[in-house]
Structure formats: C-alpha cells, structure tokens
Amino acid sequence: MMKFLKLKPSVGLLSIPYSLIFIFFFFIPLILTFIISFWDYNEYSIIPDFIFENYAYIFKDCLNFEKDICVTFKTYLSTFIFCFITWFFTLIIGFFVAYFLAFYVNSITWQIVLFLLCTIPFWTSNVIRMISWIPLLGRNGLVNDFLLSTGLADAPQEWLLYSGFSIVLAFVHLYTLFMIVPIFNSMMRIDKSIIEAAYDNGANGLQILWNIIIPLCKPGIVIGSIFVITVVMGDFITIGIMGGQQIPSIGKIIYVEMSYLQLPAAAANAVILLALTLLIIWIMTKMIDIRKEL
Amino acid sequence: MSKKINKKISRRNFLKSSTALAGAAVGSGLITGFPAIHASGTPTIRYLGTAVNMGSEPEKKLFEDTGIKIKYISKTTDEVVKTILTQPNSFDIVDSEYFSMPKLVPSGSLLGMDTNRIKEWSNVVTAFTEGKVNGKTIGDQGTAPKKVLYLKGPKSKEFTSEPSRYVTLIPTVYNADTLGIRPDLIKRPISTWAELLNPEFKGKASILNIPSIGIMDAAMVVEAMGEYKYPDKGNMTKEEIDLTMKIFTEAKKAGQFRAFWSDFNESVNLMASGEVVIQSMWSPAITAVRTKGIPCVYQPLKEGYRAWAAGFGLPSTTKGRQADICYEFINWYLSGWVGAYLNRQGYYSAVIPTAKKYMEAYEWDYWMMGKPATADIMSPEGKKLASKGEVRDGGSYEARMGGVACWNATMDENKYMVRKWNEMIAS
Numbered sequence: 001m002m003k004f005l006k007l008k009p010s011v012g013l014l015s016i017p018y019s020l021i022f023i024f025f026f027f028i029p030l031i032l033t034f035i036i037s038f039w040d041y042n043e044y045s046i047i048p049d050f051i052f053e054n055y056a057y058i059f060k061d062c063l064n065f066e067k068d069i070c071v072t073f074k075t076y077l078s079t080f081i082f083c084f085i086t087w088f089f090t091l092i093i094g095f096f097v098a099y100f101l102a103f104y105v106n107s108i109t110w111q112i113v114l115f116l117l118c119t120i121p122f123w124t125s126n127v128i129r130m131i132s133w134i135p136l137l138g139r140n141g142l143v144n145d146f147l148l149s150t151g152l153a154d155a156p157q158e159w160l161l162y163s164g165f166s167i168v169l170a171f172v173h174l175y176t177l178f179m180i181v182p183i184f185n186s187m188m189r190i191d192k193s194i195i196e197a198a199y200d201n202g203a204n205g206l207q208i209l210w211n212i213i214i215p216l217c218k219p220g221i222v223i224g225s226i227f228v229i230t231v232v233m234g235d236f237i238t239i240g241i242m243g244g245q246q247i248p249s250i251g252k253i254i255y256v257e258m259s260y261l262q263l264p265a266a267a268a269n270a271v272i273l274l275a276l277t278l279l280i281i282w283i284m285t286k287m288i289d290i291r292k293e294l
Numbered sequence: 295m296s297k298k299i300n301k302k303i304s305r306r307n308f309l310k311s312s313t314a315l316a317g318a319a320v321g322s323g324l325i326t327g328f329p330a331i332h333a334s335g336t337p338t339i340r341y342l343g344t345a346v347n348m349g350s351e352p353e354k355k356l357f358e359d360t361g362i363k364i365k366y367i368s369k370t371t372d373e374v375v376k377t378i379l380t381q382p383n384s385f386d387i388v389d390s391e392y393f394s395m396p397k398l399v400p401s402g403s404l405l406g407m408d409t410n411r412i413k414e415w416s417n418v419v420t421a422f423t424e425g426k427v428n429g430k431t432i433g434d435q436g437t438a439p440k441k442v443l444y445l446k447g448p449k450s451k452e453f454t455s456e457p458s459r460y461v462t463l464i465p466t467v468y469n470a471d472t473l474g475i476r477p478d479l480i481k482r483p484i485s486t487w488a489e490l491l492n493p494e495f496k497g498k499a500s501i502l503n504i505p506s507i508g509i510m511d512a513a514m515v516v517e518a519m520g521e522y523k524y525p526d527k528g529n530m531t532k533e534e535i536d537l538t539m540k541i542f543t544e545a546k547k548a549g550q551f552r553a554f555w556s557d558f559n560e561s562v563n564l565m566a567s568g569e570v571v572i573q574s575m576w577s578p579a580i581t582a583v584r585t586k587g588i589p590c591v592y593q594p595l596k597e598g599y600r601a602w603a604a605g606f607g608l609p610s611t612t613k614g615r616q617a618d619i620c621y622e623f624i625n626w627y628l629s630g631w632v633g634a635y636l637n638r639q640g641y642y643s644a645v646i647p648t649a650k651k652y653m654e655a656y657e658w659d660y661w662m663m664g665k666p667a668t669a670d671i672m673s674p675e676g677k678k679l680a681s682k683g684e685v686r687d688g689g690s691y692e693a694r695m696g697g698v699a700c701w702n703a704t705m706d707e708n709k710y711m712v713r714k715w716n717e718m719i720a721s
Contacts, residue, residue, distance in 0.1 A: 043708065071720045122468070131563075140568050158472075158497055161551045161569070173387050220671040244553025245503045246546065248720035256505070259372035260712050261379065261397075 031275075037267035041213025046263050068091035075248040076276070082164070082239070082249075086171040090228050091221065095171065098220075099213070101180075102187035115184070118177055128171050130241045137161040137169075143241045162244030171232060172240045178231070179224035185214065186220030218288045227280055233277045315550040333359045336362045336621045342378075343389030344371055344559075347467060347604075351674060352632055360626055362619060368559075371630065376401050387620050393702040395442035395462050398607075399451055405608040406448040406460035411621045414628045414645045416428065422465040422603065422644060423457065427696045432601075436510060436528025436703030439465065439603045448609070449688050463605030464624050465644035468638050470599030470694045473511075474565060474575030478589045487511075487518035487597050489570060492546045500564055500573035501542075503554035503713040510600050511574045512538050514699065528703035532710055539714045543721045554719070565590055577640040580687075585677040592640075594688040598699030601682045605644070636659050638674050641690065664690030 034124050062070040069077075095116065118235040121129055136142050137160040142159065147153040158163055190213065198208050214221075236251030245252075250273050257266035335641065341348070345368040353364045368384055375394045377384060382403050387464040398404055409415045419428045424445065425440040434499060445460045446452050446529025451460075459709070475484050489512075490499055494497075502508050506576050516538050524534060545551070552570050555561045562582045564570040575592070583590040626632075636642065638657065643649040650658055659665040664686055671680040680686075688694040705711055 040602065042705070043397045044403075055337065071717045075720050134563065134567065138567050138569055158552075204330055241558070244551075245556060246551060246554055246719065248716075252719070253716055256716055259370070259376065260505070260708070262709065 033267045039264040041264045054265050087173045090176045090179045098184035166242040178227040182223040183220040186217040190216050316526045321707045340365045340385045342367045342385035392439045393437035405610045406445045417645045433699040437699035438701045463607045465605040468603035469639045469641045475593045476571040477573045487514040490515045498571045500570040502574045503556040505712050526693045527700045543718045592687040598697045601698040602702045662691045
C-alpha cells in the first residue's frame with residue numbers, strides 16, 4: 001500500500017485506460033449478470049424482480065439422495081473429470097515439449113522454428129481442427145479401417161468418436177500449447193549456472209529435474225493450468241461436436257438457456273460456474289504465489 | 295485516360311454527394327436508428343434469417359430486376375428470435391418461422407404486414423390462410439400458420455382467427471419434414487416414426503438438438519410407438535413433456551443415439567459418413583447428401599409429416615421509403631423466380647401459380663405433381679439430384695402437404711420443456 005502511494009501521478013494516469021476498459025467491459029457486465037440472475041423472465045422479456053427461483057431450480061432434487069444424482073451435479077462432475085484429465089495430459093505433454101525446446105535445442109533459431117511449429121494448429125479455426133478428427137475416428141474412418149484390415153479388431157470401434165475419449169483427445173490437441181508457452185517461458189528464465197552447479201555437486205538428471213527445474217517452473221505450470229482449466233470449464237463447442245451433443249456441459253446449458261432468452265436462468269448458471277472456477281484458481285494460487293514468482 | 299481521371303476525383307465526388315444525400319435523409323426524417331437506405335442511394339435491405347434461404351443467385355437476380363441490394367445476416371433459428379427482440383434496429387427485414395410468433399407478437403417488435411400492398415396475396419396457398427390443401431383440412435397441432443397469421447390491427451399484439459388485412463408474416467416458404475434414411479445401409483422398407491427408437495438401429499440413430507423442433511419429432515415417435523396419444527402434440531402438458539422425455543432418456547441411456555445434431559451441416563456429415571442411418575433431417579440436407587452420390591431418402595411415414603412455414607416480417611420501427619423498398623422486395627420474392635428456385639430445392643413456394651411460370655413442365659411434374667422424371671432433375675446450382683424415371687420421395691404436393699400431422703411449435707410450457715430437454719441431453 002505504501003509503495004502504491006509513493007508512485008508518481010503519471011503512473012496512475014497510465015493505468016486509467018486499462019482500468020476503464022476493465023470497468024466497462026468486465027466489471028459492469030459481471031455485476032449486471034449477477035443482478036439479472038435474480039430476475040424473473042417470460043418468453044420474450046426479462047422482468048426486474050428479486051427471486052431465488054433461478055438458483056433453486058439449478059439445485060432442485062440435488063439434496064434428495066434417494067433419487068439419482070441431479071442433473072446439475074452430474075454435469076459439473078463430468079465437466080470436472082474432463083477438466084482433470086485434460087489438465088493432466090496437457091501438463092505432461094506440455095512440460096516435456098517445453099523441456100525439449102528449452103534444454104535440448106541449443107540454437108535460438110531452432111527454438112523459434114520449433115516453437116512456431118507448435119503454433120501451426122492455431123492457424124486454422126478450432127471448429128475445423130475438431131471436425132478434422134471425424135474422418136479419422138469415425139465408424140468408417142481411417143483408424144477403424146486400419147484396425148479392421150490388420151485384424152486388430154473385428155468390428156468398428158465406436159468409442160473412438162462421440163465419446164469421452166474423443167472429447168479429451170480434442171481438448172489435449174487444442175490446448176497443449178497453452179501449457180507449452182508459459183512453461184517454456186519459465187524454463188528460459190532458469191539460470192543455467194544453477195543446473196551446472198547441481199551437476200558439479202553430483203546430482204543426476206532426475207534429481208536436477210525434480211529439485212531444480214520443476215520448482216522453478218511452478219509459475220509457468222500454474223499459469224498454464226489456469227488457462228487450460230478455465231477454458232475447459234466453460235467449453236461447450238468442443239464437448240458438443242466431439243461428444244455428438246450427447247454429453248452435457250455447463251456451457252451448453254447456459255447456451256441453450258440464452259438462445260431461448262431465459263437470460264436470468266443462464267445468468268444464475270454463469271454465476272455458479274464463475275464461482276467454482278474462481279475457487280479452483282484460488283486454490284491453485286494458494287499453492288504458489290504467482291506475483292512473487294514473476 | 296479520362297477513366298483514370300474520373301477515378302481520381304470520384305472519392306471527393308462521392309463524399310460530396312453522399313453528404314448531400316445524408317442531409318436530405320435527415321431533412322426528410324428518414325433516419326430512424328440505423329436506416330436501411332444508406333446515403334449512397336442504392337436501396338439496400340439487411341435481411342435477417344437462417345442461412346437456409348440465403349443463396350447468391352436470388353441476390354444477383356434481385357439486383358438485376360429491381361436494383362435492390364441484399365445484405366444477408368445469417369443466424370440460427372433461435373438467434374433470429376433473440377435478435378428481433380434485443381436488436382430490432384440491426385436489420386430491415388426478417389425471415390422468420392411462424393412458430394416464433396407467440397413469442398414475438400406480444401412483445402410488439404414486429405410490424406403488422408399490410409396484405410393490401412402484396413400483389414399476389416389472393417394467390418397465397420390455403421395451407422397458410424385456411425389450413426387446407428386442395429380443399430382438404432390438414433393437421434393443425436402445434437403452431438400452425440393459420441393460428442398466428444392474422445392480427446387484429448396494424449399494431450396489434452393479439453392474433454385473430456378471422457381473416458384480416460394485417461398479418462404477422464407474409465408467407466414465403468414451407469415444407470413437410472420427416473425422417474431421413476440411408477436405404478443402402480438399412481436394406482428394408484421404413485414406414486413409421488417408431489423406427490427411430492427401434493433397437494435394430496442402436497448407435498445409428500440421431501435426432502436434432504433444437505428443443506422446439508426436436509420435441510415434435512419425439513412426439514411423433516412416441517405416438518407411433520403406441521405409448522401415448524397426445525390431445526395436442528404442439529401444446530403438451532408438463533406430464534406429457536415428462537413422459538416424452540422419459541422415453542427418450544431411456545433410449546439415450548441404452549445407446550440408441552450415435553449423436554445429436556444442432557447444425558444443418560452436422561446432419562449432412564452424420565448421414566454421409568454412415569455414422570447414422572436414420573435421423574431427423576431437413577430437405578436441403580437430403581439434397582446435400584445426394585449430390586455427394588450417396589443414397590439418402592426423405593422417407594414418407596404413415597403417421598404423417600411435421601411441417602414448418604416461414605415468412606417475411608418488418609421491425610415495428612420501419613417507416614416511409616424503407617417500408618416501400620421492403621414491400622417491393624417481398625412482391626418481387628413472390629413474383630415467381632424465387633418460387634421456382636425454392637421449389638427446385640424441394641421446398642414449396644407460398645405462391646404457386648407464379649412459380650409455375652418459371653419452371654419447365656418436366657420440373658413441375660417431378661417436384662409438384664409427383665410424376666416420374668422425364669429428364670434428369672438438377673438442383674438450382676446445376677448438380678444432378680435425380681435421374682430420369684425417379685419419383686420424388688413422398689410424391690406430389692397434395693400427398694406431402696396433405697399428409698401434415700403437426701407443425702413446429704412454441705408451447706405454453708415452453709420454459710419447462712426446454713429444461714426437461716436439457717436434462718435429457720445431460721442424462
């Protein structure tokens with residue numbers, strides 16, 4: 001706080017444009033979403049009110065344990081599972097790709113070339129990237145053709161497409177780069193002499209990885225994880241296309257409610273989704289103080 | 295050389311003349327929000343609708359015939375409704391479905407359309423105006439157009455069943471929908487909606503994930519299976535919605551569906567790739583699969599068709615010259631060329647006699663009369679749709695439209711239905 005007060009006034013002025021953008025396009029809409037989540041609605045309009053019906057409906061039947069698990073919990077559970085699996089695979093793959101780029105590729109030129117190579121999938125729209133899995137994984141797709149012709153399977157494997165498997169595959173394909181970038185960035189900041197010192201003191205490769213590189217990469221890992229988790233939590237397009245519209249996601253529920261102009265119900269769902277996502281990020285930032293590490 | 299000079303100064307001239315025109319427009323009180331008639335002088339219409347009817351050929355033909363330019367704003371069915379309600383100044387004319395009217399009319403966002411300004415009004419098919427095809431009353435469960443066509447007055451928010459001068463939408467296009475099948479993969483005749491949930495097609499069926507349309511297909515299936523007979527499929531009670539969704543939830547859990555689709559192109563991919571062999575489908579999707587050389591049939595079923603109908607409406611802020619241009623466009627739309635274009639895609643034009651003038655006799659016989667083709671049938675884009683000797687699925691106009699059982703619908707319990715539908719998807 002003291003530090004802030006000592007800042008020159010010009011620094012404060014510099015922060016005004018961003019603050020304004022933040023207030024008008026983020027903070028105010030968010031407050032409006034929160035307010036509208038307590039409103040009532042009909043077919044064609046939203047009605048100012050203060051009701052808890054929108055929230056009550058979301059958790060209706062959720063405390064009745066004799067029945068099946070309620071739709072809301074089921075949907076969140078499935079979203080969390082996708083989130084965790086995607087996070088796990090993007091982290092493992094992302095970490096080792098970044099590790100390879102940072103420590104095994106010695107010339108800057110090659111680092112840049114290989115790094116750009118990683119971004120190539122982002123040159124096409126993400127819908128196209130998803131749809132291109134269909135001829136590969138479909139019932140008459142390339143993978144099934146291969147399995148059938150080599151006798152590895154005697155019937156087309158249906159779980160390859162429109163399943164949890166295909167959703168995770170698409171997520172990992174789409175979002176691994178979000179892990180690579182911040183982790184690579186963290187790795188490039190590691191002072192090579194620390195590694196040399198460890199080596200000179202007799203540490204083996206595994207010890208260096210575990211005791212030096214991973215701890216120093218934590219900020220990159222946390223930032224990458226925040227990217228991946230927030231994107232997967234709110235996703236409905238990937239789950240929709242790769243899951244054949246049969247697998248629920250909170251994003252899809254919000255989207256359907258919005259397209260039927262049930263805006264207060266959508267707002268209530270959005271508030272809950274936001275609260276849960278913030279909770280996850282809060283827990284992650286508890287594990288590591290990003291501000292300090294940066 | 296002189297051309298070059300012209301080009302150089304044209305920008306300045308343009309600025310001058312457009313400022314003058316803009317001034318004139320302000321003076322005449324034309325500017326209301328974002329007016330359609332831009333200062334440049336070329337009449338332009340911002341046409342909001344689903345992509346289904348937005349071809350480039352009609353756009354070109356319109357400009358040739360009338361000098362009016364079209365700017366398409368393409369959205370999904372639900373988004374069109376949302377746009378009308380939330381951004382009424384973002385378009386000049388809207389192509390909407392009649393089943394949206396119970397949502398739109400009470401909000402007062404659409405203008406009552408004056409039928410006296412429509413040249414061909416007396417020729418609009420009776421399917422819209424009376425709910426009859428060639429004198430025979432057709433199914434009217436759901437939001438049948440005749441229920442939501444007439445308004446009590448130009449600014450009325452209420453429907454009337456009596457024919458009146460003012461209507462909600464000027465009818466343009468409609469069709470009878472049914473299930474699409476892959477005859478080469480099913481290899482046996484299909485004659486009832488109940489086949490959608492037949493375990494024989496486990497993992498190879500699909501239904502569309504647009505609640506207000508999907509629920510009607512679901513209801514056709516439930517009735518065909520003999521599970522329940524709805525007093526009105528298009529206006530279910532909460533119990534009836536529960537029952538319908540229960541049957542579909544069980545089928546979904548048992549793995550009946552390969553996928554659900556919400557976008558027209560998804561349905562084409564599912565069918566063309568063989569992932570699905572029986573599903574709810576729209577007519578142009580069948581055409582799209584067929585033009586790839588893959589057999590696909592729009593199977594007529596004994597319980598009848600689920601019909602839909604669309605038309606043109608204007609936002610309630612429309613005034614003056616803007617309205618004139620829109621009416622001119624609608625009159626052109628109904629004058630035959632577009633009608634023939636729509637008929638050749640497998641839809642039906644709202645004004646049949648004018649469309650007939652623009653179709654060849656053999657085309658008319660195939661599309662409208664249900665007779666075997668005497669020559670190859672081409673799509674408007676020039677791709678082959680059917681060979682000589684083939685008959686249109688479902689036959690003649692009278693057989694298809696006469697066989698309508700219900701219409702796409704907005705129910706009184708719409709809110710509840712959408713929630714239950716979401717639960718089915720989540721189950």
